Amino acid sequence: MTPEEVLTHFRETDALLEGHFLLSSGLHSDRYLQCARVLMYPDRAAALCRALADKVIAELGNNAVDAVVAPAMGGVIVGYEMARQLGVPGMFTERVDGEFTFRRGFHLEKGMRVIMSEDIVTTGKSSRECIEVIKAHGGDVVGATCLIDRSNGTADVGVPLFSLMGMDVKTYAPDALPEHLQALPAIKPGSRDLK
Numbered sequence: 001m002t003p004e005e006v007l008t009h010f011r012e013t014d015a016l017l018e019g020h021f022l023l024s025s026g027l028h029s030d031r032y033l034q035c036a037r038v039l040m041y042p043d044r045a046a047a048l049c050r051a052l053a054d055k056v057i058a059e060l061g062n063n064a065v066d067a068v069v070a071p072a073m074g075g076v077i078v079g080y081e082m083a084r085q086l087g088v089p090g091m092f093t094e095r096v097d098g099e100f101t102f103r104r105g106f107h108l109e110k111g112m113r114v115i116m117s118e119d120i121v122t123t124g125k126s127s128r129e130c131i132e133v134i135k136a137h138g139g140d141v142v143g144a145t146c147l148i149d150r151s152n153g154t155a156d157v158g159v160p161l162f163s164l165m166g167m168d169v170k171t172y173a174p175d176a177l178p179e180h181l182q183a184l185p186a187i188k189p190g191s192r193d194l195k
Ligand SMILES: O=P(O)(O)OC[C@H]1O[C@H](OP(=O)(O)OP(=O)(O)O)[C@H](O)[C@@H]1O
Pocket: 023, 024, 025, 071, 072, 073, 074, 075, 118, 119, 120, 121, 122, 123, 124, 125, 126, 127, 189, 190, 191, 192
């Protein structure tokens, strides 16, 4: 799937937003990829994750993954669909008092080869947090995936990161907002630190 085809899925589902957004990392941006808008359509979710699963298989080989673990909320649907496309179980970590944790009876056997599947990577902070939980539960993290890598290849999550496309989007520290963002109230679409 070409980057233009990926973006078409986002455009056709009104998932490519413009405005003033407070991101999970605390950085600000005038662009937001609302993946839930794309993934609400099962056919689109399947097409995107099939293409991403094919990349994983091309890089790691067949039968190189035993499980997928994704960080909630954004990772839940994409993690499920990646697991389905790779033919392995899919689980998720969720935040309790701000920290990702395994709940609901999810567990890993020691040495299980795990892919961490995100919807979006911006700084890679959430990916790294999820990867730490997988490791703490005995998983061997053989790679990470996201639909779109907003770091455009610069985020280091400690394992190979496979994405459908990179994107070069500017982000701003809260004390360095450009005028066009200062003029708009910030919206925080994600669930980290949600009150
Ligand atoms: O690479 P990062 O800088 O960590 O940013 C990307 C993360 O931000 C979003 O999650 P968020 O914490 O906003 O919550 P959500 O999953 O509920 O949308 C997204 O789903 C990624 O998990």
